[in-house]
Each structure stands twice: as C-alpha cells, then as structure tokens.
Amino acid sequence: MKVRQSLPSKGISRMYKGYLIDLDGTMYNGTAVIDGAVDFIDRLNKESIPYVFLTNNATKTQVEAAQKLLDMGFNIHPETLYTSAMATAAYLSETAPGASIYVIGSDSLKETLEASGLTITEDDADYVVMGLDPDINYGKLSKAALMINSGSTFIATNPDRKFPTEKGFVPGNGSLVSVLVSATDVEPVIIGKPEGIILEAAVAALDLPKDEVLMVGDNYDTDILTGINGGVDTLHVNTGVTSREEVEGKTHRPTYMIDNLKEWSVR
Structure with missing residues (x-):
C-alpha cells in the first residue's frame, strides 16, 4: 500500500502487547460486519493479545454491546467492552x-x-x-x-x-x-473519545504502559485524536468516517494507516 506524507505502509509495524479497538466503522457499519474485522479479532485471540473495545456508542449497555458482536460472529467476552456510557457513569460516580x-x-x-x-x-x-x-x-x-x-x-x-x-x-x-x-x-x-477520561480507563483495563498499546479506529476526530492527545500509537482504518484523503491532509497524522484490517500483522 502506498501512503503519502510519510505514513508507514502495511508491513512496517511494531508488535503491540495490547489494543484499543473502535466499533462503529471499524468492526461494523450498522448491521454489516466490515470485511477482515472478525479475522482480526480471531488473530488477537489466537496470540492471546488483550484488547478493549473502546466505543463512543452510549446507546447500549456493556452486555448489549457485546451481544451485538457475538451475534455478528465475533468471539469476544462482554468484559472487553468499554462504552462512553460506562465512562460517564464512572466519572459522575466519582465526582458527584x-x-x-x-x-x-x-x-x-x-x-x-x-x-x-x-x-x-x-x-x-x-x-x-x-x-x-x-x-x-x-x-x-x-x-x-x-x-x-x-x-x-x-x-x-x-x-x-x-x-x-x-x-x-x-x-x-x-x-x-x-x-x-x-x-x-x-x-x-x-466524556468519550477523544477526551482522556475514557482513554485512561481503557488503558488501565489493559494494565499495560501506553507505549505498548495501539488505538485502532476509523474516525480521525475521535479515535485517532484520542491516541495522539493521550500518547498512544494509532492505526487508522479506511472503512468508516474519515477518508484516506482527509487523513493524509492532517497536520498530526496517525502512526499507521491501512485500508483493511487484513493488512495488519499482530505478530
């Protein structure tokens, strides 16, 4: 894959010990599973690499969000889901x-x-x-x-x-x-991405230092800026909100950009 403006291509990647993964536009679009998404999670599971689904979607409980993934064929556990609704509840419970x-x-x-x-x-x-x-x-x-x-x-x-x-x-x-x-x-x-409130909670759930974690998402203004602002490397997937052309025009670019998760090696 050829990417302008010095964005690393597929095959040029570090091995990360944990992943933060967006849902809408990264794993699925509405009710349609994105090609390569199930395989990506299967590869993480096979290598025993921990991950947290970090989603701004606040319309579902943790169990409901997990059930949608399960129904789509993802082999995941509910505790891997962390939503902006959960982050909002945690924030208010602590502050008020x-x-x-x-x-x-x-x-x-x-x-x-x-x-x-x-x-x-x-x-x-x-x-x-x-x-x-x-x-x-x-x-x-x-x-x-x-x-x-x-x-x-x-x-x-x-x-x-x-x-x-x-x-x-x-x-x-x-x-x-x-x-x-x-x-x-x-x-x-x-509360949600790109703010640090939700990022810090998700990184804590992985129990890894930030330099060993990769944030994966399709939306530059939320997913990618979460990592850039919070000191976490980022992988932009061109399957959702922000196009390749828009990303390539940004002053602060993601660490990596790919067209499909099939291109990304987890090991």
Whole structure:
C-alpha cells in the first residue's frame, strides 16, 4: 500500500502487547460486519493479545454491546467492552456520587447511569447528560436547555457528529449536542473519545504502559485524536468516517494507516 506524507505502509509495524479497538466503522457499519474485522479479532485471540473495545456508542449497555458482536460472529467476552456510557457513569460516580441527572438518551444509557447510584429525574437536575437518543424531540431539548441555563452541569457522552450505517452516514450525538450548545452558549464536559477520561480507563483495563498499546479506529476526530492527545500509537482504518484523503491532509497524522484490517500483522 502506498501512503503519502510519510505514513508507514502495511508491513512496517511494531508488535503491540495490547489494543484499543473502535466499533462503529471499524468492526461494523450498522448491521454489516466490515470485511477482515472478525479475522482480526480471531488473530488477537489466537496470540492471546488483550484488547478493549473502546466505543463512543452510549446507546447500549456493556452486555448489549457485546451481544451485538457475538451475534455478528465475533468471539469476544462482554468484559472487553468499554462504552462512553460506562465512562460517564464512572466519572459522575466519582465526582458527584448520588447526583441527580436529567438524561437525553436511550433506556440502556439510563440503566447504566442508575446502576452507578445516580438518580434520574425530570426536574431540577444537578446534571444534564446527553447521549444519542433515537427518540429525540423538541420537548426533551427544551427541558435540557432550561436546566442548563438554570445552572445544571452539561455532560455529553461523546462528540461524534456522524456515524456510518449499512445505508450511509447518519447524525451522531455531537450533531444533536450542538443544538443545546447553540441554545445555552454552554460547552459540555465531554466524556468519550477523544477526551482522556475514557482513554485512561481503557488503558488501565489493559494494565499495560501506553507505549505498548495501539488505538485502532476509523474516525480521525475521535479515535485517532484520542491516541495522539493521550500518547498512544494509532492505526487508522479506511472503512468508516474519515477518508484516506482527509487523513493524509492532517497536520498530526496517525502512526499507521491501512485500508483493511487484513493488512495488519499482530505478530
């Protein structure tokens, strides 16, 4: 593979002792498994190389996210999943245990937050937490805006503007968060990639130094910047959000770039 701007080609790679792996656009697009993804995980399993699926998707619980992979033919364990919903719950449990929260998001996000001892409310919340909500409407956005303008702290599970499905790209949480930012002039605390909050938790789960870990993903603004900002090497796969041409034009480029995970040797 020929890559401009000094990006290493396939075959030029270090051997990493652990992996952080994105889901949407890297393992699958919507309900369609990406070619080479199952084989990549099988090779990691065969070599007993540990990995954590690090996803900004906050619509599913850990078990639900794992079940999707299992149903697609991936040989994985639920504990390998770490979602932005889990990171949000951990962050709030540590910084504001027992806090009241108004949630825009899926029932699974609410379940994850409640399981951490947080109290979900519809009025006068300490925090407004926003994740991707398939049933978003004006009423929910209005209620959140009023709370934020009255002093509730604004939390966004992730900043993804869009994500790939089997039919094409659709709006992500970041696109909807921007509505509240416009209405309140308040920027949220972002928990998911590319912020360090979720990265540090995932690296700790691997129990490896950062220089022995590789971050794998398709979205430059989340996956790749997570590694660049956090001191972890990165592998961009051209199967999702950010195209090869866009990556090649970046000032700060990933450590590696490939078209398909079949090109990557784990040993």
